[in-house]
Amino acid sequence: GENVGLHLPTLSVQEGDNSIINCAYSNSASDYFIWYKQESGKGPQFIIDIRSNMDKRQGQRVTVLLNKTVKHLSLQIAATQPGDSAVYFCADTFSGTYKYIFGTGTRLKVLA
Amino acid sequence: DGGITQSPKYLFRKEGQNVTLSCEQNLNHDAMYWYRQDPGQGLRLIYYSQIVNDFQKGDIAEGYSVSREKKESFPLTVTSAQKNPTAFYLCASSIGGGSNYGYTFGSGTRLTVV
Numbered sequence: 001g002e003n004v005g006l007h008l009p010t011l012s013v014q015e016g017d018n019s020i021i022n023c024a025y026s027n028s029a030s031d032y033f034i035w036y037k038q039e040s041g042k043g044p045q046f047i048i049d050i051r052s053n054m055d056k057r058q059g060q061r062v063t064v065l066l067n068k069t070v071k072h073l074s075l076q077i078a079a080t081q082p083g084d085s086a087v088y089f090c091a092d093t094f095s096g097t098y099k100y101i102f103g104t105g106t107r108l109k110v111l112a
Numbered sequence: 113d114g115g116i117t118q119s120p121k122y123l124f125r126k127e128g129q130n131v132t133l134s135c136e137q138n139l140n141h142d143a144m145y146w147y148r149q150d151p152g153q154g155l156r157l158i159y160y161s162q163i164v165n166d167f168q169k170g171d172i173a174e175g176y177s178v179s180r181e182k183k184e185s186f187p188l189t190v191t192s193a194q195k196n197p198t199a200f201y202l203c204a205s206s207i208g209g210g211s212n213y214g215y216t217f218g219s220g221t222r223l224t225v226v
Contacts, residue, residue: 008152034214043118043202043217089154098143098162099170100215102154 008087010107019077021106023090028071030092030101035064035075038087038105047075047088077108085110115139118203118218124226125190125197133188133221135203142208144186145215148172149200158201161186162208190223198225 013019025033031052036044050057050064050073057064063076073090089105116137125131135144143162147155157170161180175194180186186205190197200222204215 036217041219043116043204043219044215045217046214049214091155098145098160098168099157100155102147104152104154 008105008107010109012109012111013080014111015082016079019075019080019084019108021075021077021088021108023073023075023103023106025071025073025090025092025101025103027092027094027101028068029094031094032092033064033066033073034091034100035062035073036089036091037084038089040086044089080108080110082110082112084108116203116205116216116218118201118221120221121219123221123223125223126226128192130189130191131223133190133201133203133223135186135188135218136184137186137205137216137218138184139205139207139216140183141205141216142183143206143213144180145204145206146170146176146178146186146188147202147204149202149220155202158188197223199223 034049035047037047038044048059048062048064050066055066061078065074087105087107089103091100091102093100119134145160146158156172158176159178161167164183167178167180177189202220203218206213206215
């Protein structure tokens with residue numbers, strides 16, 4: 001995709017399998033986390049969020065896991081479909097600031 | 113449908129020229145943001161505005177300017193002082209600021225220096 005280009009880590013998954021995308025964050029004060037999906041030529045779309053008082057949250061076909069001890073966030077996509085092919089990135093922030101820190105992203109490729 | 117609209121989708125700028133990127137939202141959101149996206153990097157904040165007639169510099173404001181005369185609109189001007197303007201620019205809005213609100217993003221403007 002033109003908008004997040006050439007040097008992203010890539011995860012290739014067979015259609016129907018589960019995908020796990022990982023993200024590390026650095027600020028131990030962060031208390032709100034979001035996963036975004038970005039398709040080629042488009043702006044990022046909100047997928048799911050989680051607050052620091054939780055360690056797991058489920059949506060439709062997606063689950064976010066938060067491990068505050070090691071500052072790690074993961075996004076699990078169940079039964080991956082071709083339409084899931086995109087770049088996924090995480091963002092974190094903390095109370096009292098307008099500023100989010102965005103990860104660099106992982107490209108998910110779904111193989112037919 | 114409510115949303116956030118960026119225009120144009122593609123923009124070409126000559127050396128030494130100022131260009132303005134448009135961002136309009138009809139979500140009644142108070143806060144608006146401009147981010148720059150480069151290959152291999154996370155989004156970087158250029159400017160943000162919490163309320164009409166107020167805006168703050170982000171991490172990479174040099175060479176950019178903004179205005180917030182209306183709640184719906186937050187245009188970004190890329191000036192000739194910005195030495196490396198080629199990038200994908202994303203506008204976003206949120207109901208408010210802080211850690212309780214996620215962003216709604218526009219579809220982006222790809223700026224290329226020719």
